Amino acid sequence: MSTFKAPKGTYDLIPPYSAKYLAVREAISGPLRTAGYGYVETPGFEDVNLFARGVGESTDIVTKEMYAFETKGGDKLALRPEGTASVLRAALEASLHKQGNLPVKLWYSGSYYRYERPQKGRYRHFSQVGAEAIGAEDPALDAELIILADQAYRSLGLRDFRILLNSLGDQECRPVYREALQTFLRGLDLDEETLRRAEINPLRVLDDKRADVQKQLVDAPLLRDYLCDACKAYHEEVRALITAAGVVFEDDPKLVRGLDYYTRTTFEFVHDGLGSQSAVGGGGRYDGLSEMIGGPALPSVGWALGVDRTVLALEAEGVELDLPAPTSVFAVALGEEARRVLFGKITELRKAGVAADFSFGGKGLKGSMKDANRSGARLAIVAGERDLAEGVVQLKDMESGEQGPVALDQLVPAVQAKLA
Secondary structure, three states: OOOOOOOOOOOOOOOOOHHHHHHHHHHHHHHHHOOOOEEOOOOOEEEHHHHHHHOOOOOHHHHHHOOEEEOOOOOEEEEOOOOHHHHHHHHHHOOHHHOOOOOEEEEEEEEEEOOOOOEOOEOOEEEEEEEEEEOOOOHHHHHHHHHHHHHHHHHHOOOOEEEEEEEOOOOOOHHHHHHHHHHHHHOOOOOHHHHHHHHHOOHHHHOOOOHHHHHHOOOOOOHHHHOOHHHHHHHHHHHHHHHHOOOOOEEOOOOOOOOOOOEEEEEEEEEHHHOOOOEEEEEEEOOOHHHHOOOOOOOEEEEEEEHHHHHHHHHHHOOOOOOOOOOOEEEEEOOHHHHHHHHHHHHHHHHOOOOEEEOOOOOOHHHHHHHHHHHOOOEEEEEOHHHHHOOEEEEEEOOOOOEEEEEHHHHHHHHHHHHO
16 A cells, blocks of 8 residues: 555545546547648636735635645746636637637637635646637627537537526626626625625625525515626527527526636536536636736636546436447467467557557466456457467457457457457
8 A cells, every 4th residue: 555645635546447538538529620720728826916916816716726836936827716717828828819810719628727625526726628619709709619518518418417507798788787787796794705706706605605695685686687689699699509409498687607708608516416516517707817917808618527526417417428448359378489479460460540459567377367357348369378278369359259260360350350
């Protein structure tokens, strides 16, 4: 047993469970790749001010949850708590928005870090797949991203998730609502910290998960009643496009995402089988974020889906993913000459695209066949000196137990035929 353990609130992904995570990442990114989204990867840490400005000074992420530190050189950095600000920073730094093709469509996958109270579905190190469409203000783009996320989840076999949809307005109508909400909040029995938050960004109070706070918010003014005509028309177009695509959603006038940069369209994917941590992903439009971090005006929209929570949702529904076997063929060599020959054949099989493994460590027949069984391989190749003298190997079907000789020079096509 090692002296060390994974830090509190984190986890290790190890086989065979890790195969689920790989399959989920592949399924979520699949629809994005067919819709013109290119892959981007950013550093695991950034300038702390990127998140302070973009995510918001008043958010729990910045005030309580961010892993911030100072380097030996005096740079103030933070482990990335979310992906959007980093991806937009990378796009701006590479001047992708100046290359003529807007929107810039990007997708990413990686680990993110927040200092939170660990519980099932909420970790201090977690994995997400995200997508961002940068540089275009078009309701069809918002609808496209929601449809692609819905497509990804359904391709995994998920059925019991819900899509919540709302509009947060823009710079024209949000200030009027902000003032009305602040007036309402000042009349409630709230603690000093929450009242302070209400003065900085009152929408964040609507996102407060405490039951005693939510009870007082029942009669809070709703943003939808304050939307300007342009925001109303934009939101109705998003709703119409999603509906026409056959995607079912629920209007949630109280939905507020936890980051300051959202404008207009906002949405969340929730799964009722996950208890209190029901959100499996979400996103929305963030038309002012580029300017917040020093870039030009670039209206944008995006989302991030939690790989961890998606796996939990699959387990809650009892969905078993059709995962390919890590090993299709396992070679058992009896004797040094057979080891050299079969090792070469395993290499040939792998080059031909067959998942193949080998009995390492010089074990005898009994121990090697145990390894073959544990590997889950459909076929086993067994050979000793007598087989090689005859120019054959024994090919065994691990399911039926049937076994027969195959010419050594015909082994690769014979295995491919058996596995077809």
